[in-house]
Amino acid sequence: MAGRGQKIGLLGGSFDPPHAGHLHITRAALTRFGLDQVWWLVSPGNPLKARGPAPLEKRLAACRALVDHPRIRVTDFEARVGTRYTAETLTALFRHYPGVRFTWLMGADNLASFHRWDRWSTIMASLPVGVIARPGDRISARLSPAANRFRTAQLRGRESHRLPMAPPPAWCFINVPMVDLSSTAIRAQGAWA
Template sequence: MTDAWAYPKGRRGEVIGLLGGSFDPAHEGHANITRQALLRFELDRVWWLVSPGNPLKAHGPAPMAERLAAAREVIDHPRVEVTGIEARLGTRYTAQTLAALRHRYPATRFVWLMGADNLAQLHLWQDWRQIMESVPVGVLARPGQRISARLSVAARVYRGARIPASQSRRLGAADAPAWCFVNLPMSPASSTALRAAAARR
């Protein structure tokens, strides 16, 4: 892996999955989603976008360098890169990040990755329709969120753009808007639970 603060390399024609979040802290659930996404969506690589902060959360995360180092401990995969590129780009919202990445890497295809819990609240994100209409979106089910995600505002608005799970490998080559919901056995680990456990020690 390269320096987490440097711009990662995007090769012409590659399909790269983007998994964003505060990763506060990163855990096996993130790693599991990543490995499954590589397989199910036939991605060339995945970049973890460790964000400076989550606009939907009231309290700031742990220091960036600490979260980047911890994330690299959690995922050790030749096709996965942990990066702090959002801090370099100066973007705060996902839609801004995607616009900046597409401008910087015009020959690379990106797929935005998220857990089903994020799809359920996607309509609360800044410029959420721009996200759906700029890159394909791969949604991976997490425990307890499958029904709410499928009934979410985003799922209803873009129901005509949904690719069946049986054709999930088509996602990277699809033109946005396009999204695919993959039902998988997921790790119940969460960053919130890990922080709470650490606070009790």
């Protein structure tokens, strides 16, 4: 799916359900970070959530139905290689795709709680991280333990195109027009069963 030297963004998550907000931040990441592709890593489950997601096949099908962009790929890589945590997934990706320049992508809400992820500082030290603004999470993300610990590794938003080639640790917070959608709210409305 990728060759040596390509710049690939990785957007991991449950996608339970996928929605226009996921597409919005993916398109922004492609442009602002100068990526060749973005892969949606649809996870089998989220270790930080008590409730399990909808069946993987249902979520993959919904993602594929939503995505109509030649540079966005939907993948079940984590299920195929049997990883549960992001750090394990990254190790497997680095092994399967040597020479690919991966950039981890996350919404600001994830940066705010990133210090709760398994081996989060190892993740930051392994590859560049692109953070995309989300409604209501800008301040908490910028004041988070991860942002504080890696403050000196932050690129300014106007330097965002440099991120994929920056040696880790490196991260960049970008502001984009907001789409106020969340999978949690969609499930709460009963629009995803």
